[in-house]
Amino acid sequence: MKAVTYRGAREVAVEDVPEPRLEEPGDALVRVTCCGICGSDLHIYHGQIPGMIPGFVCGHEFTGVVEETGPGVRGFRPGDRVVGTFHVACGTCRACRRGAYNQCVRYGVFGYGIAMGSLAGSQAEYVRVPHADVNLRRIPDELDDEQALFCGDVLTTAYGALRNAGLQPGETVAVIGCGPVGLMAVQSAFVLGAARVFAIDLLRDRAEMAERLGAVPIVAGESHPVSRVNQLTGGEGADVVIEAVGGPRTVALAFELVRGGGRIVALGVTTAESFAFPLGTGLTRDISFRIGLANIHRDIDATLALVAAGRLDPTAIVSHRLPLSEAPLGYRLFDEREAMKVLLLPGQ
């Protein structure tokens, strides 16, 4: 079959690779109809993921149609239209039982190399899904594949961050970074009851995209985010800050934006080892800080229901739809920030 493979830094190829097969009783084989290029795929593209050996199939966002199921699969049968979770969980270990699917003892990420579960990726014509009853969801009839795809990764990641922040209805949210995750955070904040969302980005067009989703845009170069948020909140600061860029600088900004007693959740992936957590002001201001990988399984049923009902529309951010064969172009455009979100369509 055709698949996108990693070849080395800034090089992906579309190659013929062997089709995956069922390996365990709980496996399903899925024919991929739509797959995305995710911000975290760029870490691979930049050659920063050691476990990605050349030839490894890329990609972890996907929808498709079930082609075949193992004897242990109860919830799906061939022909079912499905969306996959970008990371896999077993569903029954101690971590999964407490709902921490991102801490599963059998944790893995599709298309992320031998250190992340050795799961061939989904930028391909077929993908093997372990523990299919746990790691697939049927796509509601109201949804097309593109809409559902976002529920398996970027939308639910952002949505989960706002749940982790304990967002209360009527609160204000500041989102740092208006890339795909940040824009999904803006949408999620509203659906979870935020009164107002402040969307901060260095790029005017990104901030304006957030504005079209209902946020108050703050272009970092044009006005000072801290002053602006203070002005908009009567000097109090935001109840919740979502950091969706990555790195010490934007994390430090989050501490300046948040009100006393507020909560910061960091989503941005970074290669920085650490940041200087401000102990003194943290102490007097009673600040909560959380950083962690997405926990898709916990929230995907909710996001699917919300997209199906038209309350969330993640496809607003899709900028490019390309056939699978043009994956190298897609990676390049996304890496150069000429694309907001690229979808690959294996069937075309």
Next chain:
Amino acid sequence: MKAVTYRGAREVAVEDVPEPRLEEPGDALVRVTCCGICGSDLHIYHGQIPGMIPGFVCGHEFTGVVEETGPGVRGFRPGDRVVGTFHVACGTCRACRRGAYNQCVRYGVFGYGIAMGSLAGSQAEYVRVPHADVNLRRIPDELDDEQALFCGDVLTTAYGALRNAGLQPGETVAVIGCGPVGLMAVQSAFVLGAARVFAIDLLRDRAEMAERLGAVPIVAGESHPVSRVNQLTGGEGADVVIEAVGGPRTVALAFELVRGGGRIVALGVTTAESFAFPLGTGLTRDISFRIGLANIHRDIDATLALVAAGRLDPTAIVSHRLPLSEAPLGYRLFDEREAMKVLLLPGQ
């Protein structure tokens, strides 16, 4: 001053009564700018509230301007534009401290007679507000008085019911009854994350008003609510049911609409002593049921913020704005269901 007084069953009058004065250090005197006729005022109008002696000033919804404050009032000063909570609480008793302001030992309701705290009502030119720091809120600049008025009673009542139901984002809500409270419940459900809301009423035009707010309308005479909700939920039933009519029949309907593991909150005021709670199906289906007076103080800051941000718009249901002098007409229209919501304007 002019005030609306109770005269007997189906009779209210606009009369001259003495202006209220400060009585306690924590009191404030408020000049009323806008007041509403509430569904529960009809119980008075129907002569069902024994504590309403003839001559008692009616009304518990109001906005206004602070005219004078006692020496113990810290948070307000003359000239502040404010909305009152329909019921009063002391803010420091054991019940208040745990957030149960509707169980305050000094509980009272404006304009509800001598058994409810003997607090002269707000359908008047002036109203005395005890514990003003607790029972008033400043109106945000973004809000006009009409919008704020709803936060002191009917909107926050509905909103609180959905919080009491533990509504989770992505869930479905069935609202029984599309009067003012029911329509506010439809709006609140969406702002709290409901994926879909089913709005049930006997009257087509009321159900259609709910539809304009985003709900799926179900006209009880035209289709069977239980069949329709089951059809819309794949046979499962609604996650949450809000009963906003009152009485054993609609409460029984709620049990038929709710899914296994779901939650029912009853808001409708009724004179029925009891209903037959279905023990057997409750047991196998794990049903939670709650009924109780509104707890405005717990939620009013959130509803004010949400209305100020444009996320809730309660004024959509206002059908009549009358000068205070036409209160008798307002009561009659509302009682005959020719008005959806009547506001009285003392200043006109």
Next chain:
Amino acid sequence: MKAVTYRGAREVAVEDVPEPRLEEPGDALVRVTCCGICGSDLHIYHGQIPGMIPGFVCGHEFTGVVEETGPGVRGFRPGDRVVGTFHVACGTCRACRRGAYNQCVRYGVFGYGIAMGSLAGSQAEYVRVPHADVNLRRIPDELDDEQALFCGDVLTTAYGALRNAGLQPGETVAVIGCGPVGLMAVQSAFVLGAARVFAIDLLRDRAEMAERLGAVPIVAGESHPVSRVNQLTGGEGADVVIEAVGGPRTVALAFELVRGGGRIVALGVTTAESFAFPLGTGLTRDISFRIGLANIHRDIDATLALVAAGRLDPTAIVSHRLPLSEAPLGYRLFDEREAMKVLLLPGQ
């Protein structure tokens, strides 16, 4: 193998029946080491469960050792010491995914007849466990089988009721009925932070057993429970009431014991169709009421950890340990209230 079978009203027998075998990939076969007679087994004993056809194997509480597993079982292997959940769930349906294992589409109860999943019971030498990864738990080394057994049913049922009641640390709890579930509720209330527990029973020795667990005993015939609880709470009533008897009378008592804003959870199984829910007092007092089957899977990891750490000791209530062959005697003693809790030991 030997097994306890239902023979008709007030008649159980110990008979030779065929050993169960693996049927599905997710099954496990467990050699039973200890099994209990539960209060709900008495409904069978009284001939009230239509699905219990003569010859059906009884019992739903058990511990044992895994003998054999199907190819889909990941978490267990032969030799593992395990406790079973009294009801089974699939772990992946929509209800299970939201944590409502008691509403699973494949819900069943061991030894409860053809209307409850047709699962042969555990009062036998061997039992087949479907979806073993979901419906078994490994017994921590610190625990003997007897202690673990309670986690699969009666202890976790009581514990879950207190969680359903939203018990807050420092609150007071009234428990109506000091049978096995009521006594487990007393223990659970303390471990979940109750300041005080009032234990009500008609029988002095049962109330005294609760007293030894730390509760304030109230013998219903000797003092009036409502007066006594009011006296002990400064007239306020209990924050939480657990009804562990069943039937309209004790449910009505619960409404008299609970404080305004309090919560009632009914656990007692009853054949009564309904009770008269007091609408008027419910409305002014803001009462929550919940009734439902236990949801063991949600809480069993916590109860196992708490028993393993010595914070809960369910074995305090064991009155009889009998070989499996004496099951008929055990049923009779329990039915006649001469036993508090009977365990059957197949290995003896």
Next chain:
Amino acid sequence: MKAVTYRGAREVAVEDVPEPRLEEPGDALVRVTCCGICGSDLHIYHGQIPGMIPGFVCGHEFTGVVEETGPGVRGFRPGDRVVGTFHVACGTCRACRRGAYNQCVRYGVFGYGIAMGSLAGSQAEYVRVPHADVNLRRIPDELDDEQALFCGDVLTTAYGALRNAGLQPGETVAVIGCGPVGLMAVQSAFVLGAARVFAIDLLRDRAEMAERLGAVPIVAGESHPVSRVNQLTGGEGADVVIEAVGGPRTVALAFELVRGGGRIVALGVTTAESFAFPLGTGLTRDISFRIGLANIHRDIDATLALVAAGRLDPTAIVSHRLPLSEAPLGYRLFDEREAMKVLLLPGQ
């Protein structure tokens, strides 16, 4: 009256100062019966609190008897036996209304100088309490003053930290530091449902004091805390870590002790500006971190009820009871770690 005053680094005196008087309508004057020397008083003693000008009265823990109340005080009258909260709040500002009393706009701490509200301290014969309805609690009859005193500060601080950590029943807790706050955290963890508590200290006798309260003691110099906690948790780590020492080193240790998906709450006061928050491991392990001042008002009703019921016993840690006149000795003993907890008794 006699009062303990700050004189300069490592110097406190017992002097005659003017008695406080009522200043605001909401004030109460309290005759102090018992007051404590708190760990944070040592920051004053070490000359690290700039706002402590020489002559300022020290102390923020106290119980007493109401002597006089202003006209705005509703809940107390002369003769009431009361405990004070160490920090004051107004009860009605926006922060207080959302329960964040530690972020009150009128925040202050008794005896902490002119930068903390200029409130004369409680190590004196009399203390003036602003907003008395908010900042005092009546002492239940079951409690003596010593027991109640802890509810106003150190016990409730520790208890609140475990609530901030979202401790779930059945979880494990590691407490770093077995001083007064750490020991209160051990007790609180159990009452809030912890299965096991690991108590870490450099000093053997402090760890053993924790052991007497039910914890597993870990003497840092004798065994490696990380290895030991991993061993005790099957390699998983603690669900919750309470840092009760202060400073970058023990905060860093907390990150090594906590399990993936776990929560750290830091209580220890430090002069260090920051610590290096580990971004990479935080990200993959999904860690929550919170640091903040105590929020006494939120939890004091619960802790008073739990101490009154005998479920918490803070007096176990009292090592010295001295007359007020011996305050200088008390400070010295506590500073030199020869005392675990010193109480001063003005009446003696």
